[in-house]
Amino acid sequence: MATHITMSEKETRRYPVIKDLVDGKINGTEAAKKCMLSVRQVKRLKARTRDEGVVGMLHKSRGKRSNRRISETNVERMRTVITEKYHDFGPTFAAEKLEEVHHIAIGVETLRLLMIGWELWSPKPRKKNGQYHAWRERRARYGELEQFDGSHHDWFEGRAPACCLLASIDDATSNLTKLQFAGYEGVFPVYRFWWEYSETHGKPVSIYLDRHSTYKQNKKKSVLDNPEALTQFERAMEKLGVEVVHAYSPQAKGRVERLFGTLQDRLVKELRLRGISTIEEANRYANEEFIPRFNAKFSVTAQKRGDLHRPLTAGETKALPRIFSKHHARRVLNDFTIRFESRWLQLSEEQPALVCRKDKALIEEWLDGTIHLYLREKELSFQELPERPEKQNAPRVTALARKGSSWKPPSDHPWKRSYKTQKQMVETY
Secondary structure (H helix, E strand, O other), X not given: OOOOOOOOHHHHHHHHHHXXXXXXXXXXXXXXXXXXXXXXXXXXXXXXHHHHHHHHHOOOOOOOOOOOOOOHHHHHHHHHHHHHHOXXXXXHHHHHHHHHHXXXXXXXXXXXXXXXXXXXXXXXXXXXXXXXXXXXXXXXXXXXXXXXXXXXXXXXXXXXXXXXXEEEEEOOOOOEEEEEEEOOOOHHHHHHHHHHHHHHOOEOOEEEEOOOXXXXXXXXXXXXXXXXXXXXXXXXXHHHOOEEEEOOOHHHHHHHHHHXXXXXXXXXXXXXXXXXXXXXXXXXXXXXXXXXXXXXXXXXXXXXXXXXXXXXXXXXXXXXXXXXXXXXXEEOOOOOEEEEOOEEEEXXXXXXXXXXXXXXXXXXXXXXOOEEEEEXXXXXXXXXXXXXXXXXXXXXXXXXXXXXXXXXXXXXXXHHOOHHHHHHHHHHO
């Protein structure tokens, strides 16, 4: 009965050489060079081939179970844990959790094959990229460019309403510098993000973001009327001396786009495992625990040493409430009121600056919800009226200014003297 022997390609190439060695056609040194083996290993193959024939070329462990094979008990234990807790985790993340939480060390590729067999993971098809995108070199130093964006997603998987996650990642190091959950990607949430960022890290050289209406004027009418019109965010960054760069495609800021793909996988599952279901808890966990662990795993070394973040000056720190506020220009009406979003603000009679009708005042909405009025860098005092004031036919006040002084000049003061008297005194002098 014929016996079928399966040999590897390497064994098939080596067999004729060892056969020639057995037959005395070549010596051991030549055989070792042709097989790219040591002389000692060639001697062993020669002896086994002479005694067993072609079977002597086969590896002795072929067909036997590996000594490092995972026991069936551990395999079943991993299957139970993954099915109960990590059924939707990828092999890499699941392997990390098995070692971190359950103290089970296993290779990622081994676990990938096991999860495919358990039908808990489907191999991803090879990516077909039909469009060419040129690679952009990273910036050289930390703090030179921060990629920033927001992602609306069901971050709490139904345990709380869907919200927006604001994130910034350093271009040079891939360091995740800040995360902040917010209700929406509006001016005030973005202001809070960069206020805290500036106090913690300092001011980056530039910020790379998309053309969302919060960051860029996109209305054709506004752009045509004033090509240099700035959004509230651009104005605040200009005041801090931070350059704002707008991307024309998601691929241009691919680092932060890929970041959200990772966060929607890893961060969502971490919040689930810890039972976090509020924005406050999520913000605390993200910045105190998640970011340090994320950076330890995924960050890279910058091309050049140094941190280009600039600390806030004392003047900038004091002015942060004004910098990170919404600015609106409004006219002073005839009765010295200012209308702002269906609210009526009555200016007080005494002001630190001269206020005339039709003056254009600056209204600032601060993050704490308060409203402040400014005219020529002087803060005006006012009170909010419960309803629209009644129209006056003949306004008696022409302007608002400081209260007049009570000082009166004496009788011999130059103001009291006549022109003729003053002229005589000058001629006599």
